Amino acid sequence: MRAAIFRNGEIVVDRIAEPKPGPGQVLVRTLACGICGSDLHARQHAHRMVEMSKFLPGRTPMDLSRDVVFGHEFCCEVLDYGPNTTRKLKPGTKVCSLPALLTPQGIEGIGYSNDNVGGYAEAMLLSEALLLEVPNGLAPEHAALTEPLAVGVHAVAMANIQGGEVPLVIGCGPVGLAVIAALKIRGLGPIVAADYSPARRQLAEKMGADVVVDPARTLPYATWAEHAQMSEAEKAARPPFRAMLPALKPAIIFECVGIPGLLQQVFEGAPRDARIIVVGVCMEADRSEPMLGIMKELSVQYVLGYTPEEFASSLRLIAEGQVDAAAMVTAEVGIDGVAKAFADLANPEMHTKILVEPWR
Structure with a gap:
């Protein structure tokens, strides 16, 4: 499958192996994924992120000699299930999730990981237990804004x-x-x-x-x-x-x-x-x-991130029209447009939020 990859300090397009869902996991197709300001910072200061991770016990830092697929603000479509899953949501269901995988070794992040592919790829893995079905026929490009809204909700709560x-x-x-x-x-x-x-x-x-x-x-x-x-x-x-x-x-x-x-x-x-x-x-x-x-x-x-409850609440706020999160979206690009989008986001008059739609 195709992906926009952080490699040697640059964003490049290449093919990678499609992930296979393990126990409790779901294979999903990425419909929309926002480019976060943290992604822009990470591209420029990845070594600093790795250096700071030594102060966070239990967190595995990125290995910058290996590929990383960014993307943690996503809405996806269920494709297939791994073993030990309930298969409650049928294939084709639109879902959001916290950008994390539940593994026997603990919680692993999605988006700044060598092993867990983020939303700048055509497909990715999610944990079934963390899936939230997108309600009210909400468009994927709007549901993908759940994660950044949850950051604001959490900041105000704190x-x-x-x-x-x-x-x-x-x-x-x-x-x-x-x-x-x-x-x-x-x-x-x-x-x-x-x-x-x-x-x-x-x-x-x-x-x-x-x-x-x-x-x-x-x-x-x-x-x-x-x-x-x-x-x-x-x-x-x-x-x-x-x-x-x-x-x-x-x-x-x-x-x-x-x-x-x-x-x-x-x-x-x-x-x-x-x-x-x-x-x-x-x-x-x-x-x-x-x-x-x-x-x-x-x-x-x-403050950092959000709780699972704040994440779910943010999805409902968008779906019920209480927050016009779609007003933030200024452009959509395919995988081939990600590198240019990173450059374009440096101009606040030009863009606020660009969504990656890997299927384009």
Whole structure:
């Protein structure tokens, strides 16, 4: 079968053996698979990913001398079953799954593995126990957005929202847009979102942002403060010491960019007592000033992935029309177009989310 392969630091197209389902596994045909920002970072910083994996016991790092097939945001079609399966879903059923395989050795990831083929291939293996049938006749290209939406849902869940916070989302790529959608569902607002790209600011509004900011023209934190002013009743209810501080509602800041220097910018701009949720995956060494965090009593929460329940909930949100995740999709390509798509995604005015459809 054909696949777009990460080989020697580049994305190349070649043929590989079609996988055979083992016990508890299902052979599926890949219908649509999103190109994730983490895939773009992984291509550039794969050695860093391997280096960091030594701090994660039980995780097998990629062997960069061998082929890897990326792709962990997918919707597939059931083709065949391996032994020890219930075969509950008939062939042809559209399914999504967490990008993981359940094996006797434990949970193994899909997408950054030498052994488990990801969604940039014509076929792949999934664990039957993790399959979710795509509901409501949802199109595969929309169901494939379950995974990135789940990242935003999880980030908001981990933010420990108490009520009354005013959120600020830094970066309106797919992750930031997913966070905005999840905040909107929770009824939190006004949602302030910042991005240099006019196209992405427009998408942010479509996904639920109440206020959008161009950081080249306006400091996001100043705009946030304008929309976080306490009411007179809230001011009066503050204890005496707190009354000496700026009369601002609690801040919850989502860092959804993942490049060096960004977290330090957040430390500098954040108001006192802000909660910072780091969603963007920075794969390079970075620095921040602890003194700023101490003086402002900032709380920093790093997040990754999602729970199985959040993943299933995200699929339902898309299928029921509560989240217009399809608005993020700006192009579809076949396997031959993956390398160019990686380059095109560097321009935020050109693309936000490109889907790989291996059958093209």
